[in-house]
Amino acid sequence: MQVTRTLFNAAQKATTGLFGLAVHPNPKSHLIKTYRRTLETLTQIPPTAVYRQATEALTQHRLSIIESSDNIKEIENRIGAGIIEEIIWQAEDELKLIAKVKEWKIQVSNVKSNKSILSVLIILSLCSLIYATTEEFIEIPRGVPKSKASLYERKGPNWTCLDGSGFIPYEAINDEYCDCADGSDEPGTSACPNSKFYCKNIGHIPAYISSSRVNDGVCDPECCDGSDEYDGKINCPNKCEEFGAEYRKHLKEMEILRAQGADKKQEYIKYGQKLKIELLNSLDFAIVDLNAAKIKCADREAELKKLEHLEKIKSESSPIPVKEYNERMKKYRVKIKGLKDQINVLQGNVDALSKILQDLKNGHNQNENDITIVKSAITAYDEFLDNNKGLEDFNVQDNEEDEKEDEILMGDHKVPPVHVPEIKKTIVDMVYGFLGLESNESQDRSDESETSRAEKDRKELENKINDLKIKLSKDHGKQDEFAKLDGECFEYDSGEYTYSICMFGAATQKSNKDHSSTHLGNFQKWSGAQSESDPGYYTQQIYANGLRCWNGPERSVKLNLECGIENEIISVVEPEKCEYHLKMKTPAVCPDNPFIDSNKHDEL
Numbered sequence: 001m002q003v004t005r006t007l008f009n010a011a012q013k014a015t016t017g018l019f020g021l022a023v024h025p026n027p028k029s030h031l032i033k034t035y036r037r038t039l040e041t042l043t044q045i046p047p048t049a050v051y052r053q054a055t056e057a058l059t060q061h062r063l064s065i066i067e068s069s070d071n072i073k074e075i076e077n078r079i080g081a082g083i084i085e086e087i088i089w090q091a092e093d094e095l096k097l098i099a100k101v102k103e104w105k106i107q108v109s110n111v112k113s114n115k116s117i118l119s120v121l122i123i124l125s126l127c128s129l130i131y132a133t134t135e136e137f138i139e140i141p142r143g144v145p146k147s148k149a150s151l152y153e154r155k156g157p158n159w160t161c162l163d164g165s166g167f168i169p170y171e172a173i174n175d176e177y178c179d180c181a182d183g184s185d186e187p188g189t190s191a192c193p194n195s196k197f198y199c200k201n202i203g204h205i206p207a208y209i210s211s212s213r214v215n216d217g218v219c220d221p222e223c224c225d226g227s228d229e230y231d232g233k234i235n236c237p238n239k240c241e242e243f244g245a246e247y248r249k250h251l252k253e254m255e256i257l258r259a260q261g262a263d264k265k266q267e268y269i270k271y272g273q274k275l276k277i278e279l280l281n282s283l284d285f286a287i288v289d290l291n292a293a294k295i296k297c298a299d300r301e302a303e304l305k306k307l308e309h310l311e312k313i314k315s316e317s318s319p320i321p322v323k324e325y326n327e328r329m330k331k332y333r334v335k336i337k338g339l340k341d342q343i344n345v346l347q348g349n350v351d352a353l354s355k356i357l358q359d360l361k362n363g364h365n366q367n368e369n370d371i372t373i374v375k376s377a378i379t380a381y382d383e384f385l386d387n388n389k390g391l392e393d394f395n396v397q398d399n400e401e402d403e404k405e406d407e408i409l410m411g412d413h414k415v416p417p418v419h420v421p422e423i424k425k426t427i428v429d430m431v432y433g434f435l436g437l438e439s440n441e442s443q444d445r446s447d448e449s450e451t452s453r454a455e456k457d458r459k460e461l462e463n464k465i466n467d468l469k470i471k472l473s474k475d476h477g478k479q480d481e482f483a484k485l486d487g488e489c490f491e492y493d494s495g496e497y498t499y500s501i502c503m504f505g506a507a508t509q510k511s512n513k514d515h516s517s518t519h520l521g522n523f524q525k526w527s528g529a530q531s532e533s534d535p536g537y538y539t540q541q542i543y544a545n546g547l548r549c550w551n552g553p554e555r556s557v558k559l560n561l562e563c564g565i566e567n568e569i570i571s572v573v574e575p576e577k578c579e580y581h582l583k584m585k586t587p588a589v590c591p592d593n594p595f596i597d598s599n600k601h602d603e604l
Helices: 002-011 027-042 050-067 072-079 084-104 115-137 146-152 240-315 322-363 371-387 400-409 420-434 440-446 450-473
Strands: 158-160 167-169 196-199 207-210 489-493 497-502 506-511 517-526 540-545 556-563 568-576 579-586
Touching: 027 050, 027 072, 027 084, 050 072, 050 084, 072 084, 240 450, 240 556, 322 371, 489 568, 497 568, 497 579, 506 579, 517 556
Parallel strands: 556 579
Antiparallel strands: 158 167, 196 207, 489 497, 497 506, 506 517, 517 540, 540 556, 568 579
16 A cells, blocks of 8 residues: 555656746657757767767767656656756757857867867866756755755855745745745745655655655655654654565566556457458448449339329229129129038038047047947948048139139229229138138238338338448547447446446446446546547546436546456546546556566666
């Protein structure tokens, strides 16, 4: 816990603590750019110039330190010239000085013959080192870091408060009395409540603590060197070497984990990019199919209209004589009567066979060889066959003359207001109704028409295209690294509740007592930073519009993501009413190319 708390404090920086010097948003890249410009500009000065040689050596040394680490605190400690903003200040001043040297046109082609020029160059070559080493010769008050030593340099009998609000005798610094409004006159005591005490923590990470914790009788873990308790009331041993070793071990372990997480992230990226290509291809094919379906649908509609038009002309053309129609109807009634008679005969046969089988069952003794009842059943079956001879010849069929009449009736004639198709439909339905069957025409009427099927295909393709466009519009990260997690759900059991996040979907809270579920919100946006170009943009998700709290706001979730080998929620807190903060580890946010060097922390 002590190491973790120190690391957390070291990572937070809202101000530089230096009047007029703001926190730089991206100090590493700015310094690399400035040092490279410095080296490039130095090429315009003769290589034999002592100034160029000294400045190049210093610049290359600092550039190598910066390029080898992403840890700002480590960079500051290894360079040893103050906080990172001060190092930037020095680098920019050095770049300006090179321009001045060029203006002065100092030549050193023959330094041996011009000792005065050599002396000047030696002085200039040391200028770049003066700022970084000046604090070694300045009396630094207790609680002040080397980076601020120049602010406390004695330049006369009085000293000006850092906020410019007033001045005090130099001896009043750290006199246990708060004179300056900003508390800058008491960096090493607890006199000013708004002051900060600097712990050097040699061997570990330097830190600031509130001045109220100075000489309070408690050994603060942030000050592992025990420098905050200097009045002798309590002895705080220096544990910085121990903490530093533990911290460096922790960093190395984290670097290994980040490297493994980066490997998994590459798998996620490959998956996401492959999925995107597949979706794009599917979209292209679906659009082609949709265009074909639209053409087919239009063709079917045109054919349907043409058929409807021909049917209308056909139905309105030639009528059929009523007498001929009535005669044909009589013949159909005769056929129907014949079918009824056949049905009755068949039903009688079924009843007779059923009776024979029933008698056989009732009269048969299972424990004896009862031949009598079997013979009786066989005799009854023979009588049944004799009574039904010629049944197969009984059939109602159209003769050749009837078929010709059917063709006439199905032609272009009709009896107003009864149409031929309706007549046939009525007769066919009656016959099949008697037989307990469904006519082919009835089945055809239940089927979708070609036009309806074409229209259905078109709508299905349109829905498919809309779904593909929705999937392609999702922001799955700069390299589609989050596509692998889309729809995946992860849970965290807090004891009383189980929290669940379905990535890019919904967040829920389920009671472990009654298993009731509460909707916490749906995915709304990424919010790790204001700009998508910011590396932290894809480190936080917002789930909003959850169930409203009683007399409170709608529930919402902030999902904070950090590098890890596995996808897992590691903590849940509720800092505000109905606002839940979840922390989750995932390979998707691991750095693409983590720098692993087992020796890079040894100089802390």
